[in-house]
Amino acid sequence: MRFVPGHAELQRMTAILPGERAPADATVPGAGGGGGGMELKALADAHAGWSFEGVDPAREMLKLAERTLGAHAARVTLREGYIEDASEGPFDAAACLLTLHFLDRGTRVRTAAEIRRRLKPGAPFVAAHSSFPQEASVRPQWLSRYAAFAVASGADPEMAEKARGRRGASRPAHARRGRSGAARGGG
Secondary structure (H helix, E strand, O other), X not given: OOOOOOXXXXXXXXXXXXXXXXXXXXXXXXXXXXXXXXXXXXXXXXXXXXXXXXXEOOHHHHHHHHHHHHHHHHHEEEEEOOHHHOOOOOEOOEEEEOOHHHOOHHHHHHHHHHHHHOEOOOOOEEEEOOOOOOOOOOHHHXXXXXXXXXXXXXXXXXXXXXXXXXXXXXXXXXXXXXXOOOOOOOO
């Protein structure tokens, strides 16, 4: 897994927020296959009566999700594909963590709309997306915040600075892959 400061806290909060309104027997999709099953496992750990659907275009991520889920795998349907390939629902809640930054803006908007369309009216939708302004005048400040948050979260300062340097040297994920719209509806 990549260096993601606050990832465990993000998963804990994601398990709490939909639980405020979703029923004890909720059905919940996870776009992106739940980061190899981590998101789905965190939700399954917190909500014993929920069932899930994970969608990801990468077969390897789905295999990893199945291993990560362990005993929870019986409560999860994994689908290879994009959001358009997910069940129509309606679902009681949804989560999409750290997936949208792999898509260009137009595809992100369409993906979020497709997830929302599959939800029951008023159902909670938790999305977390890794992005920050790319303008040269503010990018260094945002990278410094990233490193500071990592250190405040317990990361080794040297490791945080290396991660800051890697993030600073790279372009957004969708631009690196040349996938402005090729990602279709996101996974």
